[in-house]
Amino acid sequence: MNAIPPSLGDKTAKAVSVDHQPLYADRVRIYPQKVEGPFRRFKWAVLVLLLAIYYLAPWLRWDRGPGAPDQALLIDMPARRAYFFFVEIWPQEVYYLTGLLVLGAVGLFLVTSLFGRVWCAYSCPQTVWTDLFMWVERMVEGDRNARMRLDKGPWTAERIIKKVAKHATWVLISALTGGAWVMYFTDAPTLVVDLLNFQVTGAVLFFILMFTATTYLLAGIAREQVCIYMCPWPRFQAAMFDEDTLTVTYEDWRGEARGKHKAGDSWEGRGHCVDCLQCVNVCPTGIDIRDGSQLECIGCGLCIDACNRIMERLDLPKGLIRLDTVSNQVARAQGGAAPFRLLRPRTLIYTGLLALVAAVMMYGLATRSTLEVNLLRDRNALFVMLSDGTIRNGYTFKIINRARADREFILTVSGIEGATLAVLGGSSGSRAAVFSTRPDQVETYRVFITAPRQSLDGESTDISFVLEEDAMENGENVIQDTVFLGPKR
Numbered sequence: 001m002n003a004i005p006p007s008l009g010d011k012t013a014k015a016v017s018v019d020h021q022p023l024y025a026d027r028v029r030i031y032p033q034k035v036e037g038p039f040r041r042f043k044w045a046v047l048v049l050l051l052a053i054y055y056l057a058p059w060l061r062w063d064r065g066p067g068a069p070d071q072a073l074l075i076d077m078p079a080r081r082a083y084f085f086f087v088e089i090w091p092q093e094v095y096y097l098t099g100l101l102v103l104g105a106v107g108l109f110l111v112t113s114l115f116g117r118v119w120c121a122y123s124c125p126q127t128v129w130t131d132l133f134m135w136v137e138r139m140v141e142g143d144r145n146a147r148m149r150l151d152k153g154p155w156t157a158e159r160i161i162k163k164v165a166k167h168a169t170w171v172l173i174s175a176l177t178g179g180a181w182v183m184y185f186t187d188a189p190t191l192v193v194d195l196l197n198f199q200v201t202g203a204v205l206f207f208i209l210m211f212t213a214t215t216y217l218l219a220g221i222a223r224e225q226v227c228i229y230m231c232p233w234p235r236f237q238a239a240m241f242d243e244d245t246l247t248v249t250y251e252d253w254r255g256e257a258r259g260k261h262k263a264g265d266s267w268e269g270r271g272h273c274v275d276c277l278q279c280v281n282v283c284p285t286g287i288d289i290r291d292g293s294q295l296e297c298i299g300c301g302l303c304i305d306a307c308n309r310i311m312e313r314l315d316l317p318k319g320l321i322r323l324d325t326v327s328n329q330v331a332r333a334q335g336g337a338a339p340f341r342l343l344r345p346r347t348l349i350y351t352g353l354l355a356l357v358a359a360v361m362m363y364g365l366a367t368r369s370t371l372e373v374n375l376l377r378d379r380n381a382l383f384v385m386l387s388d389g390t391i392r393n394g395y396t397f398k399i400i401n402r403a404r405a406d407r408e409f410i411l412t413v414s415g416i417e418g419a420t421l422a423v424l425g426g427s428s429g430s431r432a433a434v435f436s437t438r439p440d441q442v443e444t445y446r447v448f449i450t451a452p453r454q455s456l457d458g459e460s461t462d463i464s465f466v467l468e469e470d471a472m473e474n475g476e477n478v479i480q481d482t483v484f485l486g487p488k489r
């Protein structure tokens, strides 16, 4: 087994020496500097893609037939339905949402164990909106030095105008974000028309304002403080890391001893880090990656872009800061190399889990029934003895018709000789009952079974309700087993 180089060991020692650390450090204002490079370009591409999906998805339409909402993605709270293109989830099917959450969580574990904090770096909403807000800030107030000068200077007209312009743009983006969020819960075009006519309900207005305020506060004001102090994910994601996980790493064995460098000076006996602090200046959380792996590092790679430009200028090999694994760093420090391993026990387990949950969900969706029956036996009274000596039991029958068409069903009961059916407000004393159900509705019926006492097995007789669809073909059937109670013999 490879020994960890002394430099990496020093970092561990530094990391555990946390005596007398304050619980919450004073906030040091961060002025991230503009940077260019492959990581920055990738970050912009993901940001544009995710924001486009977020703002435009509620406008996608999906024809579900007459009477049904045509918004492709919709959580319809009053109707208690969730629509996802061709999938329609009822409250009784909330396990699909649970499955989606499990898929998301296991997928995140897999990606994290392979590529480190890519979620934090590129796709976490906090990162995406903070990045967008920082871009606005840079457009209005200028790059790092200009912003620092502006904040240190007096409150001139220029400073006031710039601050008002920046905050007004932030509020506008926040309001669009809050409005877009509510569109996932109501018809988007209708909401826009209602907003333009000042006709939104108090609840809609409350949620738009709430999401506007939280976007403004989290992305504009709190920024990196959310990642450092509020978010639980950085605290337990380390459990998914191993020595083959990619993380942003400073090659201290190559960079140290650091120091300023003048053109023409020799590189003999010193490291390649010229202490220019470019990696620190571009960092959105304001840390120095040269201090080693830190909880505050979201893994965005912007310091890699910054350092590579310096290395290029100095005609030194790029990658003093790089995305790398501990295994490879240990090997490289000793002049070797360790290839990146995709297949490891933990990634195989996560992939297996992911495939299993996805397969179960696909099977559930493929075999999903448009008919569901819930049956509840009366508890009070358990049975009634009628004047002619027969015994009657009551049941509440719920037929969930998930199809978008009227459907007829025939209900029969088996298990007791001579039993008859009666439906409250409908037929009585017959061997079968007919139910008409409306499309996309839950219909509730009170059903009574009356049976001769001599036909019962005793206090409890097993019976079955059979609900058959009255259709020419492809009709659905449901059998519900229950009991019929009677007096002691």
Ligand code: SF4
Binding pocket: 248, 279, 282, 283, 284, 285, 286, 287, 288, 289, 296, 297, 298, 299, 300, 301, 302, 303, 304
């Ligand atoms: S240290 Fe580098 S990778 Fe980590 S957050 Fe800062 S810029 Fe991003």
Ligand code: SF4
Binding pocket: 255, 272, 273, 274, 275, 276, 277, 278, 279, 280, 290, 306, 307, 308, 310, 320, 321
């Ligand atoms: S950007 Fe590179 S050279 Fe400059 S301080 Fe950071 S690690 Fe050293």
